[in-house]
Amino acid sequence: MTPADTAIAEAPDPVGAMGHEDYYKVATDSLPGAGLGSYSLPDDVRFVIRKGAGSRLQDVRGRWYIDYVGGAGTLILGHAFPTVVDAIKDQAERGIHFFGTLNEQCIQLAEDLKEIIPCADRVAFTTTGSEATAYAMRTARAATGRSKILKFEGAYHGNHDYSAFSVTPTALSNYPQGRPDTGGLPANMAENVLVSPYNDLDTVRRIVEEHRDDLAAIIVEPLQRIILPDDDFLPGLRKTCDDNDVLLIFDEVVTGFRLALGGAQEYFGVLPDIASYGKIVGGGGPLGCVGGKAEYMDLMNPRNKGQANYSYVNGTLHGNPIAAVAGMATLAELKKPSFYKDLHALADDVCKACQEVLDKNNVPAIATGKASFWQILFMDKPPNNHADVMNSDAAATRALDLAQMHEGLYVLPNVRRFVSGVHTGQDIEDTVRALDAACKKI
Ligand SMILES: Cc1ncc(COP(=O)(O)O)c(C=O)c1O
Structure with a gap:
């Protein structure tokens, strides 16, 4: 890690750049809710990003933020990490995308991933994490000839229909029946998605034993949100x-x-049959993958087309070479001896420092986290399942998160945060100052 390499460089505004209000006028007309995806921030904190550098972001008004969103967890090396940028530039000159037959870059990354991912005899590329979970579930259905998938309450597996149950329920589920998170789901979809509370093995066993003749797989976020x-x-x-x-x-x-x-498999020492990836694997570019045991991965072999247990995987951007080289450059940094030790120590320091600020201000909240995940929650001990999260004071958490945004932190209200390998002691000091000011305001 070379934080000095990612020092914030001033760059002139792009030609034709508009101001904050102008951008929002255009966005209001052209994007639903003037937002991206399901996020729409209140008017007084929303901002338009102009650029990112290291652990920080700058908006179009010139304000800097310490970034704890990290591209939704994608940017473990922060913004514009030099070796990642060089790899992307170099590849862009040789070709931005190819299709139909293999490219060198995706083969090199596949070899790397097979070494790194404990359960992977093979990997198959996708464009996103949502696709990777969808293909993992399809492959489990193809392998078993069964349709149902068991997921956990509060877990997010992407934007597709199998994932759209009990992710953000407003009331607990009637297990194993989940609660739909969106309109537009096929009428019989709910029959195929079973929901259990996380960390509740008795309920899991009961559901699995009852539905085993129709159940293809359990899908779990090994560390669910926070x-x-x-x-x-x-x-x-x-x-x-x-x-x-x-x-x-x-x-x-x-x-x-x-x-x-080696992800959660290495960290917790448990091997799944199939695993899905996104985010870091493409170094910030559009890439995901599925990895798993050969007996399941080989069901995706295109030569098996037409067989009942063939699992169809295909996408225009699969194995995109720009994302592949960005992924390889990222993995090269992560392989350096003290990367994870330093990263986790930094996250511990952030949590410790923030807890001191909360206590000093008599704010009844905890700064909780593990490895590089962390969050400030209004509860008295870390949550053990989604019901605990629902019972915490979400309104207070949101108010404090928004107040921190006013003080120059980029966090999303009520959403878990990430530290990257380029966050620094200075970032922690500035975070402490911002949190202290936010605590005094709410
Ligand atoms: C655990 C988990 N699975 C799947 C996804 C979906 O990935 P993507 O947004 O790349 O489709 C996400 C996205 O945040 C995620 O957090």
């Missing part, structure tokens, strides 16, 4: 799957290459 698995939870899921001939899928879109180089 919730750590109990020591016996992931091994218990592994055993329940083995006892009932059901596949175990780890959604490592966030945990992959973040908890450890």
Whole structure:
């Protein structure tokens, strides 16, 4: 890590650049809710990003923010990390995209990933993490000939229909029946998605035993949002799957290459049958992948087209060479000996420093986290499942998060935060100052 390399460089405004209000006028007309995806920030904190450098972002008004969103966890090396930028520039000159046959870059990355991902005999590329979880689930259905998938309340697996149950429920689910998160779902979709509370092995076993004839897989975020698995939870899921001939899928879109180089599988020492990845694997570019045991991955072999258990995987941008070289340059940094030790120490320092500020200001909240994940929550101990998160004071959390945005932190209200390998001691000091001012305001 070379924080000095990522020092914030001033650059002239791009030609034709507009001001903050002008951008929002255009965005209001051209984007639903003047937002991107499902995020729409209140008028007084929203901003338009002009550029990122290291651990910080600058908006079009020239204001700088310490970035704890990190491209939704993609940017483990922060913004514009020099070797990643060089790799992208170099590849752009040789070709931005190819299709149909292999390119050198995606083969090199595949070789790297097979070494790194504990459960992977093979990998298959996708464009996004959502696609990777969708293909993992399809492959489990193709392998077993069964349709149902068990997921956990509060877990997010992407934007597709199988994932759109009980992610952000306003009331607890009627297990195993989930609550739809969106309109537009096919009428019979709910029959195929079973929902259990996280960290509750008894409920998982009960649901699996009841539905085993129709159940293809359990999919789990090994560390769900900010919730750590109990020591016996992931091994218990592994055993329940083995006892009932059901596949175990780890959604490592966030945990992959973040908890450890080998992701949650290495960190918690439990192997799934199939795992899905996104974010860090493409170094900030459009790339995801599925990795798993050969017996499942080989169902994706295009030569098996036409067979009942063939699992179709295809996409225009799969194996994109720009994302592949960005991914390889990122992984090269992550392989350096003290990368994870330093990253995790930094996150511990942020949490410790923020907890002191909360306590000093008599704010009844905790700064909780693990590895490079962290969040400030109005509750008295870290959550163990989604019900705990629902019982915390979400309005107070949101108010404090928004107040921190006013003080120059880029965080999303009520959303878990990330530190990157280029956050610094100076960032922690500035974060402490911002949190202290925010605490005094709310
Ligand atoms: C655990 C998890 N799975 C899947 C996804 C979907 O990935 P993408 O947004 O790349 O489609 C996300 C995105 O945040 C995620 O957090």
